[in-house]
Amino acid sequence: MHEKTILVVDDEPRAREGMKRLLEKWASGKHRIITAANGQEALDILRQERVHVLLTDIRMPEITGLDVLEEMREKDDSPAVILISAYPDFDYAQKAISLGVLNYLLKPVKKSELFEAVEKAIHVSEQKERERVMKQLIDDKLIDALDRHPQTREPIREAIQFIDRHLKDDISLKEVAEHVHLNPSYFSTLFKEQMKLTFSEYLTRRRMQRAKELLMTTDMAVSEIAEECGYKTAKYFIHLFKEMEGKTPSSYRKSQKEK
DSSP states (O other): OOSOEEEEEOSOHHHHHHHHHHHHHHHTTSSEEEEESSHHHHHHHHHHSOOSEEEEESOOSSSOHHHHHHHHTTOTTOOEEEEEESSOOHHHHHHHHHTTOSEEEESSOOHHHHHHHHHHHHHHHHHHHHHHHHHHTOOHHHHHHHHTGGGSOHHHHHHHHHHHHTTTSOOOHHHHHHHTTOOHHHHHHHHHHHHSSOHHHHHHHHHHHHHHHHHHHOOOOHHHHHHHTTOSOHHHHHHHHHHHHSSOHHHHHHHHHHO
16 A cells, blocks of 8 residues: 555646656655646546645646645645746745745756655655644643643642553552542542543543544554553443544544545
8 A cells, every 4th residue: 555645747748757757766666656737637636535745837727836736725634745847936936935835846857856855745744644633633621731731730740641651551540649649639629620620531531532543543453442541341432432522433533534
């Protein structure tokens, strides 16, 4: 299976096929290289499937490379972009920068420059994907609680760190209270006062966040994820996950991958 899809757009067949051959040789089957002969064809591909890196000529008839970028800029999963031009045009370069283009290569493109630009674009694409995944993992109540973290008293900060290190263990309020040298009753009151969540609510939300992260970034079985997040049985984990997210872990994974 290919790791990334790279789309080459150029209305000149020789330039388009030349870049495709170079990239196929460089990728050695690791990435999928596809082409489009004009801006409209490129837009059709970009609307239908996920493209990680886009290399496009600027000056094309009817729909230019910049038009393609304008059209795609609002998409959450828009590709990392490299512009190619036969003209060192300052106005085009300025516009390209405003549209978030990573690189601007002049024809004839040198092999070394092309490969370096594509490698950088793949890295940026992976970074954007991680950010997109993290955005979907956000639990507003958990974020609100953690935003208070710098202002919390030392025992609660230490407790949060302890919880994060032991998510897969069968930890209890009593155990965490003992770790931070506080009476369990006082610790419970202090935790809620500082975090605006009870110990139990915080632990559950933190475990669910970890579960969502594993569902979206690994191929681990649901039973393995349940264990990794501190649940003794997959059945209870699935019940709790559905209660909080409105769907089973498997359905959640499927829906996120479809996005």
